[in-house]
Amino acid sequence: MVLAGLVSMQDATTSDGTGPTTGGRLPLPVKAGDTTAERPWPVRHLAPKIADYIARMPPVWVEGQILNFKRWNNLWFLTLRDTDLDMSLSVTAPLGAIGKVADQVQDGSHIVIHARPQFHAKKGTLSFSADDVRLVGLGELLARIEHLKGVLGQEGLFDERRKKPLPFLPGVIGLVVAQQGDAEHDVVSNARARWAAAQFQIRRVTVQGPRAVPEVGAAIAELDADPRVDVIVVARGGGSFEDLLPFSNETLVRAAAACRTPLVSAIGHHLDSPLLDLVADFRASTPTDAAKRIVPDVTEERARLVQARSRSRAAIRARIEREQAGLDAIRSRPALATPTTLVDQLEQRLHVLRDTARRSLDAALRHGHAEIVGLAAQVRALSPAATLDRGYAVVQGPDGHVVRDPVDVGAGDRLRIRVAAGELAADVTT
Amino acid sequence: MPKSAAEPQNPNADVAALSYEQARDELVQVVARLEAGSAPLEDSLALWERGEALAARCQQWLDGARERLAAVREPVDE
Numbered sequence: 001m002v003l004a005g006l007v008s009m010q011d012a013t014t015s016d017g018t019g020p021t022t023g024g025r026l027p028l029p030v031k032a033g034d035t036t037a038e039r040p041w042p043v044r045h046l047a048p049k050i051a052d053y054i055a056r057m058p059p060v061w062v063e064g065q066i067l068n069f070k071r072w073n074n075l076w077f078l079t080l081r082d083t084d085l086d087m088s089l090s091v092t093a094p095l096g097a098i099g100k101v102a103d104q105v106q107d108g109s110h111i112v113i114h115a116r117p118q119f120h121a122k123k124g125t126l127s128f129s130a131d132d133v134r135l136v137g138l139g140e141l142l143a144r145i146e147h148l149k150g151v152l153g154q155e156g157l158f159d160e161r162r163k164k165p166l167p168f169l170p171g172v173i174g175l176v177v178a179q180q181g182d183a184e185h186d187v188v189s190n191a192r193a194r195w196a197a198a199q200f201q202i203r204r205v206t207v208q209g210p211r212a213v214p215e216v217g218a219a220i221a222e223l224d225a226d227p228r229v230d231v232i233v234v235a236r237g238g239g240s241f242e243d244l245l246p247f248s249n250e251t252l253v254r255a256a257a258a259c260r261t262p263l264v265s266a267i268g269h270h271l272d273s274p275l276l277d278l279v280a281d282f283r284a285s286t287p288t289d290a291a292k293r294i295v296p297d298v299t300e301e302r303a304r305l306v307q308a309r310s311r312s313r314a315a316i317r318a319r320i321e322r323e324q325a326g327l328d329a330i331r332s333r334p335a336l337a338t339p340t341t342l343v344d345q346l347e348q349r350l351h352v353l354r355d356t357a358r359r360s361l362d363a364a365l366r367h368g369h370a371e372i373v374g375l376a377a378q379v380r381a382l383s384p385a386a387t388l389d390r391g392y393a394v395v396q397g398p399d400g401h402v403v404r405d406p407v408d409v410g411a412g413d414r415l416r417i418r419v420a421a422g423e424l425a426a427d428v429t430t
Numbered sequence: 431m432p433k434s435a436a437e438p439q440n441p442n443a444d445v446a447a448l449s450y451e452q453a454r455d456e457l458v459q460v461v462a463r464l465e466a467g468s469a470p471l472e473d474s475l476a477l478w479e480r481g482e483a484l485a486a487r488c489q490q491w492l493d494g495a496r497e498r499l500a501a502v503r504e505p506v507d508e
Contacts, residue, residue: 313499320495323454327488330457335464336485339478342464346471 174223190291
């Protein structure tokens with residue numbers, strides 16, 4: 001095989017590899033699909049074909065963020081990186097294409113370019129050659145954010161109902177902060193001042209520029225996956241509108257919305273809130289404010305606990321005393337305390353009845369007695385003995401009738417004559 | 431001597447199972463009826479006995495509550 005390789009190399013300078021051959025070499029396959037391990041194309045044959053293929057692609061407007069731009073002679077070289085994902089393209093632009101924009105751009109600037117692809121056959125690299133480079137203006141970016149806000153709002157990602165309550169006492173606090181700056185110190189020291197035992201899992205990431213979105217997103221996902229982390233804080237200090245752009249980026253905001261652990265947004269800002277604030281479960285105005293919300297003030301809580309215990313003890317004691325007083329009152333009622341009154345009362349009623357009965361009887365007897373005495377007197381008064389004593393006689397006829405008139409009897413009638421000392425019988429003569 | 435069927439059972443045995451509120455409410459009713467005095471003598475005596483049983487039960491509850499409170503007593507500053 002070495003021999004065959006030598007032969008090819010020798011012919012490399014004299015033959016262009018297509019068409020009729022010289023020196024016994026086979027013709028090259030016309031199409032890429034026809035190549036095989038035994039009949040390959042040489043690099044010098046492939047590269048120009050790729051160049052042709054790519055040259056057929058029309059120019060395109062493409063946007064991204066600037067990374068690493070530098071000038072060399074009359075050309076600007078920059079990497080154009082996707083705003084959300086870790087993908088980038090090499091771009092070259094002549095001075096004329098960049099123009100005034102050169103003074104305004106920096107790492108992270110959003111630009112839109114009009115470029116055509118170029119395949120460099122010698123090195124086998126692809127780059128884009130731009131003939132127009134424009135800044136995506138602040139106005140444009142703001143409009144895009146507003147639009148995104150509308151879309152996400154429609155999807156309900158900002159709904160109150162989606163917001164999870166923060167844990168009262170988190171086991172571990174996840175913290176996403178910049179490498180430098182005060183945000184980390186603000187959160188950690190303030191939290192520990194309130195509760196000394198606060199535990200943190202800290203992810204130090206880029207918080208502005210083109211690397212921010214993937215790094216912050218990855219940190220959030222990592223902390224969310226950790227079951228020990230009960231709350232996540234994304235904190236950074238204030239910055240310019242451009243600095244805070246990553247926190248209104250769709251990929252990052254959706255990642256925060258999808259996070260199942262409660263998430264606190266602590267992005268220092270002056271005017272408009274970044275969209276992360278709207279989708280977070282809680283928004284703090286500063287990292288310090290966030291620290292105060294994620295852990296309770298232990299001294300204060302302890303004081304409240306002591307107070308709650310003494311109040312509950314006092315309340316139950318008061319209740320017991322009240323019930324005891326009520327019970328004592330009931331037990332001292334005569335019905336319970338001196339139950340003999342029950343019997344006494346009945347006994348008394350009994351006596352009363354008996355006396356009444358006796359008195360009634362007495363009265364009746366006396367009444368009867370008086371009546372008898374009276375009647376006896378009347379009888380005596382009515383008796384004729386006194387009259388007889390005076391010498392009068394009572395004359396009764398044969399039928400018993402008292403004779404008052406002589407015509408009541410006839411001659412020969414037997415009469416009964418009663419006198420004081422007895423009676424006699426007589427016959428009527430005339 | 432075997433227990434005869436004619437031996438009277440304690441009519442107030444159920445008081446032991448009453449809750450504090452149940453015993454107290456019944457006690458109030460019993461006292462009200464006793465004070466009304468319209469019940470027959472035999473019934474009044476039975477009522478009074480029940481009242482005593484209920485009052486004893488209530489007191490038992492309150493004493494128990496005090497004991498439980500005292501048992502949990504811990505120093506307030508830890």
